[in-house]
Each structure stands twice: as C-alpha cells, then as structure tokens.
Amino acid sequence: MEMTQPLASFDPHVIERPLTTVDVVIFTVLEQRLHVLLVLRPDTPEEPFKGMRALPGGFVDMQKDDDLEGCARRKLQQKTGVRSPYLEQVGSWGGIKRDPRGWSATHVYFALLPATESPEDGTPSSDAKWFPIENQRVSVKLAFDHAKLLEAAIQRLRNKVEYTSLPAYLLPEEFTLSDLQHMYEVVLERSIEKSAFRTRVFAANLVEPIDKVRAGPNRPAQLYRLSQPKEIVYFPRTFSPRKI
Amino acid sequence: MEMTQPLASFDPHVIERPLTTVDVVIFTVLEQRLHVLLVLRPDTPEEPFKGMRALPGGFVDMQKDDDLEGCARRKLQQKTGVRSPYLEQVGSWGGIKRDPRGWSATHVYFALLPATESPEDGTPSSDAKWFPIENQRVSVKLAFDHAKLLEAAIQRLRNKVEYTSLPAYLLPEEFTLSDLQHMYEVVLERSIEKSAFRTRVFAANLVEPIDKVRAGPNRPAQLYRLSQPKEIVYFPRTFSPRKI
DNA sequence: GTAATAGTGTCTATCAGACACTATGGT
DNA sequence: ACCATAGTGTCTGATAGACACTATTAC
Numbered sequence: 001m002e003m004t005q006p007l008a009s010f011d012p013h014v015i016e017r018p019l020t021t022v023d024v025v026i027f028t029v030l031e032q033r034l035h036v037l038l039v040l041r042p043d044t045p046e047e048p049f050k051g052m053r054a055l056p057g058g059f060v061d062m063q064k065d066d067d068l069e070g071c072a073r074r075k076l077q078q079k080t081g082v083r084s085p086y087l088e089q090v091g092s093w094g095g096i097k098r099d100p101r102g103w104s105a106t107h108v109y110f111a112l113l114p115a116t117e118s119p120e121d122g123t124p125s126s127d128a129k130w131f132p133i134e135n136q137r138v139s140v141k142l143a144f145d146h147a148k149l150l151e152a153a154i155q156r157l158r159n160k161v162e163y164t165s166l167p168a169y170l171l172p173e174e175f176t177l178s179d180l181q182h183m184y185e186v187v188l189e190r191s192i193e194k195s196a197f198r199t200r201v202f203a204a205n206l207v208e209p210i211d212k213v214r215a216g217p218n219r220p221a222q223l224y225r226l227s228q229p230k231e232i233v234y235f236p237r238t239f240s241p242r243k244i
Numbered sequence: 245m246e247m248t249q250p251l252a253s254f255d256p257h258v259i260e261r262p263l264t265t266v267d268v269v270i271f272t273v274l275e276q277r278l279h280v281l282l283v284l285r286p287d288t289p290e291e292p293f294k295g296m297r298a299l300p301g302g303f304v305d306m307q308k309d310d311d312l313e314g315c316a317r318r319k320l321q322q323k324t325g326v327r328s329p330y331l332e333q334v335g336s337w338g339g340i341k342r343d344p345r346g347w348s349a350t351h352v353y354f355a356l357l358p359a360t361e362s363p364e365d366g367t368p369s370s371d372a373k374w375f376p377i378e379n380q381r382v383s384v385k386l387a388f389d390h391a392k393l394l395e396a397a398i399q400r401l402r403n404k405v406e407y408t409s410l411p412a413y414l415l416p417e418e419f420t421l422s423d424l425q426h427m428y429e430v431v432l433e434r435s436i437e438k439s440a441f442r443t444r445v446f447a448a449n450l451v452e453p454i455d456k457v458r459a460g461p462n463r464p465a466q467l468y469r470l471s472q473p474k475e476i477v478y479f480p481r482t483f484s485p486r487k488i
Numbered sequence: 489g490t491a492a493t494a495g496t497g498t499c500t501a502t503c504a505g506a507c508a509c510t511a512t513g514g515t
Numbered sequence: 516a517c518c519a520t521a522g523t524g525t526c527t528g529a530t531a532g533a534c535a536c537t538a539t540t541a542c
Contacts, residue, residue, distance in 0.1 A: 016306045017261035020349055062260045062347040063394055067339030092336040092351050095311030104304040107336050107349065196504050218520040219512040429526050462493040463539040498535070510523070
C-alpha cells in the first residue's frame with residue numbers, strides 16, 4: 001500500500017516482529033477441586049509484573065523449539081517434570097497492549113495432569129504452586145492478561161468435558177468407574193447420575209476392565225483402563241443438555 | 245539455564261522473534277457448494293511459493309493492528325471489502341519448517357460471508373478467487389502449510405455447525421427457513437429432515453418472523469431474521485448423533 | 489385443475505434422568 | 516447384622532427421525 005518503504009513487505013528481516021510466547025495452563029484435581037499451576041514472576045527490576053503469579057510460559061526459543069507444541073511441552077517439562085500428559089491448544093492472543101514491553105502474541109495450551117495423592121507432589125519447580133479454581137477464577141491476581149487466558153482455558157475444558165473423555169487424563173492409568181465419574185463431577189461442578197454415566201461410558205467403549213479390583217472397607221470396585229489411551233473419545237451427545 | 249548470555253532472557257530486544265502472520269479462511273456458499281477465497285502469491289523472485297494459491301493473510305503490522313483479530317479484520321476487508329461478518333479464531337501454527345524464510349507462527353481465523361447471487365460478486369481484490377471445497381479439500385495445491393490450516397478450519401466449521409447457528413451467517417439478513425436449512429445441508433453435506441429442523445430452530449429461539457414473505461412460483465415462504473444477530477446460538481444437542 | 493414448495497401432525501425408537509433395587513466387601 | 520460403596524433394573528419424559536399429511540401460491 002504505502003510506497004515509502006517498499007522493501008519492508010518483501011524482506012522479512014526488515015519486518016517488525018512481535019514478541020512471541022507460549023503459556024501453558026496446567027490443570028489437575030487435588031482434594032476434590034480443579035487446580036491450576038501458577039509460577040512467580042521473577043523479582044528483577046527489568047521484568048514486568050515482578051513478584052506476581054502467572055501462567056508458566058515464556059518466549060519461544062527458536063533454537064530449542066521445533067514448533068509451538070514442542071515449546072509448550074518443554075515448558076511443561078520444566079515446571080512439572082512430566083513427559084507427555086494430555087496437551088491441547090486453546091488459541092492465541094496478541095496485541096499492542098498486553099505486554100508493557102511491546103506488541104506481543106502468546107500461544108496458549110492447556111494440559112491435564114493425573115491427580116496425585118499428595119498435593120505437594122509433581123511440582124519439582126520451587127516457584128510453581130497449585131491454586132484451586134473457584135467459579136472460573138483463581139483467588140490471586142495474575143500478571144499480563146493471564147486471567148483472561150486462564151478463563152478461556154477453563155471454559156474450553158468445561159465445554160469439552162461435556163462430550164469427551166478428557167477427565168480420564170486426570171486419573172492414573174488404572175481407575176474405577178466411580179473415580180472417573182468423580183473427575184467429571186469435579187470439573188463440571190455438578191453431580192452426574194450414576195446409572196446414566198455408566199451406560200454412556202460403556203456405550204462409547206471408552207474403557208476396558210483389567211484383571212484387578214480395588215479393595216476397601218466395602219465392596220471392591222472393578223478397575224479399568226482407557227481402551228485407546230492415545231485417542232480422545234467423543235460422546236454422541238452432551239452429558240446434560242441444558243433446558244433453555 | 246545457560247549463563248552465556250544472561251541478558252537474553254531479560255532484554256526483549258535481544259530475543260529472537262519468529263515471523264508472525266495472520267491467515268484468514270473466508271467461507272461462503274456459491275452454487276450449492278461451500279467455497280473458500282484464495283489469493284495468488286506474488287510472482288516476485290524473493291517471495292516463497294511464487295504464483296501459487298494461498299489463504300489471504302500476511303504479516304502482522306504492528307503499527308496498523310491493535311490486536312490479532314483487528315489484523316484479521318483488516319485482511320478480510322482488503323480482500324473482500326466486507327466490514328464485519330462472522331469471525332472466529334481457529335488456532336495458531338508455528339515452527340521452524342513452515343516458512344523457508346525462518347521460524348514463523350501464524351494465527352488462523354475463519355470468516356463466514358453471506359452467499360451472494362452472482363458468484364463474481366464480493367471479490368473486489370483481483371488476485372482473489374473462490375474455490376469450491378470438495379471432501380475437506382480444494383483442488384489446487386496451496387502454499388506453505390495452508391492445506392493443513394484450511395483443513396482445520398473446515399473441520400472446525402463442520403463440527404460447530406452441528407450444534408450452533410453458524411450457517412445463518414452464510415445468509416443475508418432476511419431468509420426463509422428453507423434457505424437456512426439449505427445452508428446446513430450444504431455445509432454438512434447431508435440432508436436434514438424438514439420437520440425436525442424447524443422444531444429445533446424454533447425451540448432454540450434462533451429466528452423471529454418478520455412482516456414479509458417471499459413470493460415464487462409456489463406457496464410464498466415466511467421470511468425470518470436472527471433473533472440476536474450478534475450472538476451465536478448453541479443447540480442443546482447435536483443435529484444428528486452418529487451411531488458408533 | 490396441476491405443479492411445486494411451505495408448513496404441520498403423528499408415530500416411534502432412543503436415551504438421559506430419576507430412583508429404587510441388589511451385590512459384596514469390611515468391621 | 517450393619518454400613519458403605521459397587522453395580523443393575525425399571526420407568527418416564529423429551530426429542531430426533533421418518534413420513535404422511537395439509538396449505539397456498541403461480542400457471
């Protein structure tokens with residue numbers, strides 16, 4: 001359009017590039033609640049939002065990272081030590097205003113980590129801490145526009161849980177149907193009818209029984225594992241159609 | 245981690261930044277088929293994929309664009325002259341391999357344009373042309389990884405059409421229920437039962453009748469418009485649950 | 489009248505939700 | 516025996532799909 005600097009649109013080295021980051025929203029379930037992992041912003045003077053909580057993430061490293069998902073996996077590994085949980089892109093946000101250092105774009109992913117028995121487990125990185133999610137939010141103020149990003153990730157998770165097998169990735173490999181139902185209930189924050197739940201899960205061929213039961217102070221429960229651990233299962237209908 | 249260039253992680257001006265682009269997948273329905281708008285890559289020697297077809301898009305302009313969606317709207321306007329059709333982000337793709345000029349990330353949006361009667365209409369940009377979509381693809385070879393991006397956009401559109409009012413944005417403001425049903429059938433590439441369709445549409449309060457009918461060589465049809473043109477409507481269930 | 493599309497009514501199979509019931513372990 | 520949780524059976528209301536039917540215009 002403007003002919004003052006015609007080369008600018010051809011030579012990529014002349015083109016101004018936004019700061020590019022990847023942020024990862026890492027979910028797990030602890031103590032009957034959905035939690036998200038947050039890190040502390042560094043306390044050095046040249047960093048914005050110093051000392052605040054933020055989503056784990058940072059600049060794309062063009063040497064280390066082959067692609068965006070690889071970058072997300074690297075950041076996930078850094079903060080949790082976990083190799084390959086469920087990882088999905090939420091979307092990207094970019095603009096002049098979101099980072100005081102200039103035009104920036106972030107690519108947001110969310111990950112699901114199996115719930116561990118001990119809450120302090122799975123956080124080798126000392127600056128990272130699990131925060132419970134209470135009605136679509138977290139109680140601390142977040143750096144940048146991370147509150148918005150987190151809300152979008154929660155929204156995506158809740159929506160998708162209605163018609164997919166996602167909550168299975170919040171459990172260890174072997175689980176009972178009650179465990180699985182419980183994960184759905186925690187994420188959706190409502191109770192599900194047991195009989196309907198089991199019918200759906202079996203109809204979708206989501207799980208297969210293994211040759212073990214879990215004992216307890218009551219009737220032992222059959223243990224299951226995912227039929228196809230690699231592939232997410234879509235239910236033909238949502239769990240509980242909302243009457244309008 | 246590596247302490248050789250400690251400032252690199254603090255000073256944003258030192259950090260290498262990927263090339264950043266926005267691509268827009270613009271859909272419309274022409275002659276009973278879903279079409280997508282594709283442009284010609286410039287034929288200059290320093291441009292990659294010269295002369296090939298590609299999705300309309302290009303580098304983010306940090307002066308002109310306040311944010312990514314603004315950038316997408318600008319590119320949409322450039323190629324179609326249209327102000328504000330339906331626009332939604334599909335996601336982002338980035339990596340070392342997708343652009344020969346280096347590490348690049350693109351933010352992909354899709355737009356829905358009302359079907360026009362004359363196919364040559366609505367394309368003021370001379371390098372842009374409508375291409376029909378035939379089983380998830382287009383017949384020409386596309387530049388970069390645009391075939392993958394297009395496939396993702398088609399997938400998103402098809403999925404979402406099953407349970408939302410999206411096809412209404414492929415129509416002009418006033419339309420008959422048969423028009424609307426037809427848009428669903430074109431996008432989903434299958435026929436829908438008339439009675440069930442009407443029941444659903446009314447139950448969701450998607451449309452409201454206006455004081456006009458469309459005459460023809462047969463019984464005139466009631467004209468409708470969207471009840472809330474700004475808000476996309478979600479149906480409680482999908483259109484046709486697939487038996488597994 | 490006929491052709492053609494608009495629009496409605498009825499039946500049925502399916503399935504979620506509610507709820508009660510049975511089963512099986514520990515104590 | 517009793518408790519607690521696992522797991523099943525049965526009924527009902529909502530709804531999608533099939534399909535036949537009626538309605539209204541141009542010719």
